[in-house]
Amino acid sequence: MDFMEFKDEAAELLNLNLDGYKLKRVERRTKSLMRRHDIDDFDECLEKLERDSEFRAAYLNHFTINTSEFYRNPDSFEYLEEKILPELLEEHGSINIWSAPCSNGSEPYTLAIILNEMGVKKRNYSILASDIDPEILEKAAEGIYPEKALKNVPDELIDKYFNQISDERDSHQLKKKIRNEVEFKKMDLINKGFQNDWHLILSRNFFIYLTKDLKQELTQKFVDVLNPGCYLFLGNTEFIFNPNKFNLEKVQMSFYQKN
Ligand SMILES: C[S@@+](CC[C@H](N)C(=O)[O-])C[C@H]1O[C@@H](n2cnc3c(N)ncnc32)[C@H](O)[C@@H]1O
Structure with missing residues (x-):
């Protein structure tokens, strides 16, 4: 499966509208998490998202950049x-x-x-x-x-x-x-x-x-x-x-x- 197919299936699974995000960035973040978890392709990634709730949370976490600080700017x-x-x-x-x-x-x-x-x-x-x-x-x-x-x-x-x-x-x-x-x-x-x-x-x-x-x-x-x-x-x-x-x-x- 290619990234566009993965993105649609993952969006449904995560109940998240991924189309509103800059897709190049979603792809980069997805690939970097896949590397970190030794996942070879998007099929395997989707399968893991389906069966592993911890990985689902990790994906959401990785994708949603939580950087913040007091008095930012x-x-x-x-x-x-x-x-x-x-x-x-x-x-x-x-x-x-x-x-x-x-x-x-x-x-x-x-x-x-x-x-x-x-x-x-x-x-x-x-x-x-x-x-x-x-x-x-x-x-x-x-x-x-x-x-x-x-x-x-x-x-x-x-x-x-x-x-x-x-x-x-x-x-x-x-x-x-x-x-x-x-x-x-x-x-x-x-x-x-x-x-x-x-x-x-x-x-x-x-x-x-x-x-x-x-x-x-x-x-x-x-x-x-x-x-x-x-x-x-x-x-x-x-x-x-x-x-x-x-x-x-x-x-x-x-x-x-x-x-
Ligand atoms: C970089 S932080 C910004 C935090 C703070 N406003 C600041 O400027 O320091 C971006 C936040 O957007 C959240 N986020 C991403 N997609 C979202 C969505 N669809 N609805 C609500 N929050 C979302 C992430 O979880 C993350 O905590």
Whole structure:
């Protein structure tokens, strides 16, 4: 079987719409996992996906790049803290934030830390964090991070919001107060309806994996559930071509405001 055939069968088996992802990348990731597991061809790979649930989880895991860190692109989070969040809170009183996808939770937890540092009362915000990968969501809820995920967090905030749990690399656990501020939910962003009433949606370092068509479709879906005047926050290497088409205005490198 060739890759295109494999991709269709694997998509059905995994209940995942692989057509929305850049296929060259899916093929590369599939082949590298096959090499790692000594699998010779796509038939064998599909067979293993069918019978071996651990391999199925490994495939999903390998394919869904979970890299994330606290304050990823610090300049954007500074702009968020100084400009976007104060404006949204003043305008709306209380705000709903969605991190989609959230990976290991460092992104939504960064938001919770920022809101705490701003002195905003918990009743004035909610943070939902979703991802397709159940394993990474379990880790996110635990809130344990290696030193390198905290490289952009100032020392005084590490002392204030994390407990050192060992001298090893996975050494810091977020305090329960912050962990309790984020609701994690398993959600496939492709082919699913979105809940509405959002003031800020972070969809960062996800569009880069998608085809142009799917990116456009998801941009429209995010815009549809954003309240007027509210923001979509993308990763630093991502941008929306022709934002006017989506009723969006680019206000800073990574922030788009709905008109
Ligand atoms: C690189 S991480 C981005 C995490 C975070 N937003 C950041 O910028 O640091 C990409 C995430 O997309 C998730 N993902 C991939 N396909 C998805 C889908 N169809 N629905 C929801 N999440 C998906 C992966 O599991 C992974 O955790």
